[in-house]
Amino acid sequence: MNTHFQKFNYLNVCVNVFSANMLPTTSEKIRTPGIMKFYVLFVWTIVLACLSATLYGMVHVPNDKMLKDSTVYTMVSFESILLVVYLHNQKKSLRRLIETLNCLFDIDDKTIRIATTRLVTPFEKPMKIYVIASVGAVIVWTFLPLMEIFHRNQFYYEDYQIPMGVSREPFSTGIFIGGIAFQIVGCMYTTVRKASVDIYTMHIILLMTAQYKYLNMKFTSALARYPVPGDEDIIRQELGGLVQHHKIVLRISNILKNVFTPNVALLYINNVFRFCFLTLMLVMNNEGPYVTMCVVSYTIGALIQLYMFCFCIQQLLESSTTMMDDVFHGKWYLRDVSLQRTIMMMTMTDKLGCKLSRIRNINLTLPSFMSILNQAYSVCLLFLKSRQS
Numbered sequence: 151m152n153t154h155f156q157k158f159n160y161l162n163v164c165v166n167v168f169s170a171n172m173l174p175t176t177s178e179k180i181r182t183p184g185i186m187k188f189y190v191l192f193v194w195t196i197v198l199a200c201l202s203a204t205l206y207g208m209v210h211v212p213n214d215k216m217l218k219d220s221t222v223y224t225m226v227s228f229e230s231i232l233l234v235v236y237l238h239n240q241k242k243s244l245r246r247l248i249e250t251l252n253c254l255f256d257i258d259d260k261t262i263r264i265a266t267t268r269l270v271t272p273f274e275k276p277m278k279i280y281v282i283a284s285v286g287a288v289i290v291w292t293f294l295p296l297m298e299i300f301h302r303n304q305f306y307y308e309d310y311q312i313p314m315g316v317s318r319e320p321f322s323t324g325i326f327i328g329g330i331a332f333q334i335v336g337c338m339y340t341t342v343r344k345a346s347v348d349i350y351t352m353h354i355i356l357l358m359t360a361q362y363k364y365l366n367m368k369f370t371s372a373l374a375r376y377p378v379p380g381d382e383d384i385i386r387q388e389l390g391g392l393v394q395h396h397k398i399v400l401r402i403s404n405i406l407k408n409v410f411t412p413n414v415a416l417l418y419i420n421n422v423f424r425f426c427f428l429t430l431m432l433v434m435n436n437e438g439p440y441v442t443m444c445v446v447s448y449t450i451g452a453l454i455q456l457y458m459f460c461f462c463i464q465q466l467l468e469s470s471t472t473m474m475d476d477v478f479h480g481k482w483y484l485r486d487v488s489l490q491r492t493i494m495m496m497t498m499t500d501k502l503g504c505k506l507s508r509i510r511n512i513n514l515t516l517p518s519f520m521s522i523l524n525q526a527y528s529v530c531l532l533f534l535k536s537r538q539s
Contacts, residue, residue, distance in 0.1 A: 154255035154263075155248045155357070158270050161277055162353045169339065169346035170194065171234050174241055177249030193339050200336025201227045206315035211308040217533070218434045221427040223312050223337060229420045230344040233413060237347070240409045247405045250398060251357055257395075261367060266360035273356065273462075276454055281345045283451035288337045291444035294437075296330050299323050312337070348455055351413060355462045358406055358504065361399045362469035368392050369477045373493070389492060396496065403470070403504045414463070414507045414514050418522065421456055425526035428452065430533060460519040463506055467515060470504035 156163050156175050166173055170193035172182070182190075201224070208220045237244065255262060292311045304320040307313045316329045372388045431445050474497040507513040 154252045158266055158357065159274065159349075159353050161274060161281075162349050165281065165342065165346040165349055169343040171237075171343055171346045171350070173234070173237055173347075173350050174244045174248060177245050177252060179245070193343075196332075196336050197227070197231070197339050197343065200314075200333060200340070201231075203314045203316055203332075204312055207307040207310070207313035210315060210319075211313040214434065214537075215308050215313060217427075217537075218431055219312050222424055222431070223340065225420055225424055225427070226344050227340050229416060230340060230347060232416065233347045234343065236412060237350075237409075243405050243409050247354070247402055247409070250402050251361075254361060254395065254398060262360070262364045265364050265367065266357065269360045269363065269465075270353070270356050273352065273458060276458055277349055277352075280348075280451045280454045280458070281342070283447050283454070284345060285338055285341050287444045287447035287451065288341050289334055291441065291448070292330065292334045292337050294440055294444075296327065299327065345455070348459065351410060352459060352462045354406065354410075355466050355506075358399075358402065359462070359466045359469045361395075361402070362466070362473050362504075365392060365396055365399065366469070366473045366475075369474060369496070373477050386489060389489065393492065393496065396499075400499075406504065407506055410506050411508055415509065415512050417459065418507075418512045418514055418518065421452075421522050422525045422529065424452065425449075425523060426529040426533065429526065429530040433530075433534065456522065457519055460514050460516050463514045464516045466504055466506070471502075 163175055166175060167186075170190040172186075172190060204220060204224060204227075208216045208224070211220075255266070295309055295311050298305070298309060303323050305323070305326040306319045306321075307315055309326065310329060310333060312333060314329060314333060316332070317325050369389075369392055372385060372392070428445065428449050432442065432449075435442055435445065474493070477493060477497070505513075
């Protein structure tokens with residue numbers, strides 16, 4: 151069984167298992183061990199129970215508390231649950247995509263593996279920073295209300311960092327401590343599950359980008375040599391193999407677009423509101439510097455995640471539309487007519503690109519990064535104005 155998909159990014163595999171998302175990382179259907187099934191059930195139970203308790207608590211606290219402390223968690227929870235369920239429904243397509251990628255990486259050419267490693271490796275450190283910053287900030291933030299046990303012995307839903315209904319109000323110190331422990335675990339798993347889906351999606355996009363970069367290198371090197379009598383058959387044979395490779399890549403691109411187009415639309419809309427409510431948390435914060443530090447740390451992680459996502463999709467788009475540019479500016483016109491026709495057809499096909507969004511204004515590319523932040527700021531101002539009035 152080929153495992154190139156796993157080897158290029160072990161962080162993806164580790165976070166996928168720890169989060170209990172269990173998204174496909176191999177082309178074959180693997181039987182899940184009994185202990186792993188129990189772990190998946192445990193994580194899903196914790197996440198859904200924590201979300202249910204939060205939804206109940208939200209309607210029993212003041213509007214300012216609900217708007218400031220509940221919205222980001224609730225949005226991230228629904229996003230991660232929807233995407234995990236959706237991707238599990240697309241398991242067959244994902245396994246077919248992984249199988250085809252593994253076959254392409256299995257060709258007897260080190261260039262493709264070197265190109266992929268160079269592309270994937272720089273993303274590992276930002277991904278780790280994103281996971282650590284987000285999870286660390288959430289754990290500390292949900293832990294902070296525990297200090298209140300030294301000042302009183304009766305507590306209410308709004309005393310939790312995220313309003314949560316766990317018992318009738320008021321409740322005792324023991325229930326309060328248990329609720330905080332439960333909330334820490336639930337929020338940690340929710341954040342890791344969200345990070346796992348992001349890393350999984352970015353990993354697939356990077357592997358697709360590597361295919362286009364490899365084809366660009368091979369087409370350019372094959373046609374860079376000055377024409378010599380008698381080498382046309384060798385060039386034609388080499389180009390034939392690359393054209394077949396490109397056809398396979400185009401088929402994978404269609405699978406990629408069909409599977410991940412809903413992800414892009416959901417992530418775009420969710421990020422607008424997520425950064426809007428993170429800004430509200432900073433503006434409305436009156437709980438001291440530690441809460442501010444946690445919110446800022448989480449926001450930095452979220453910005454890193456959004457920028458990496460936009461950068462990955464931008465790279466894929468540029469690589470898929472500029473694959474033949476270096477060839478076109480070379481000496482292709484010195485080849486015979488049949489080779490020229492092949493190169494022209496490849497160049498025209500190249501301009502179609504690999505776009506992961508069917509809606510022009512809802513996309514995740516580098517220009518979209520600033521658009522999302524601008525729209526989040528506008529929505530935040532709208533909430534603040536409506537709150538004042």
